[in-house]
Amino acid sequence: MTQFPERAHFVARRALRNATLAGALLAGAAAAFAQSSSPVGMWQTIDDHTHQPKAIVQITQDENGTLSGKVIKGLNPNEPPGRRCTACTDARKDQPIIGMTIINDMKKDGDGWDGGQILDPDNGKIYRCKMHTEDGGQKLVVRGYIGISLLGRSQTWIREE
Incomplete structure (x- = not known):
């Protein structure tokens, strides 16, 4: 990775974006479940x-x-x-x-x-x-x-x- 620092940056940004999206989806699902179980x-x-x-x-x-x-x-x-x-x-x-x-x-x-x-x-x-x-x-x-x-x-x- 040291040869292509911009590639490492790109991979890290994509991983962060995917983790953020997954977290938002899980939070939305949890909120929907909580509402439906009320x-x-x-x-x-x-x-x-x-x-x-x-x-x-x-x-x-x-x-x-x-x-x-x-x-x-x-x-x-x-x-x-x-x-x-x-x-x-x-x-x-x-x-x-x-x-x-x-x-x-x-x-x-x-x-x-x-x-x-x-x-x-x-x-x-x-x-x-x-x-x-x-x-x-x-x-x-x-x-x-x-x-x-x-x-x-x-x-x-x-x-x-």
Whole structure:
């Protein structure tokens, strides 16, 4: 290489450019993965008994990084469109389920989200909640429980495109 210093310079510049490009591509892929693995977005819930689509829940993140989820659309054709939460015992009592916030105070915890609550509008009960994404962010496993996570049930929601 000492005979052709300009060639060595050219090779070094090309290697640096390729390394920079590869780093940018990896950073972009990591950001895309992080975004797709976030629960933020629209999710189709599944009825526990019929295993049919039940509702669309929109999960949003506030400026503090806390997640909440709101029912934005019912998917069960057998339920009346203006259905209300007659079983609720808090401020949501007799309020329309469409537009109702059913998930609140979820905070990032490792690979998932925890520390919040979820309301089951069918029975009016409020459960502790934890969630995490699977399949590259296309599924959301939502677990409602009492006391410890072992005492509860999980649902898998499907991301709406």
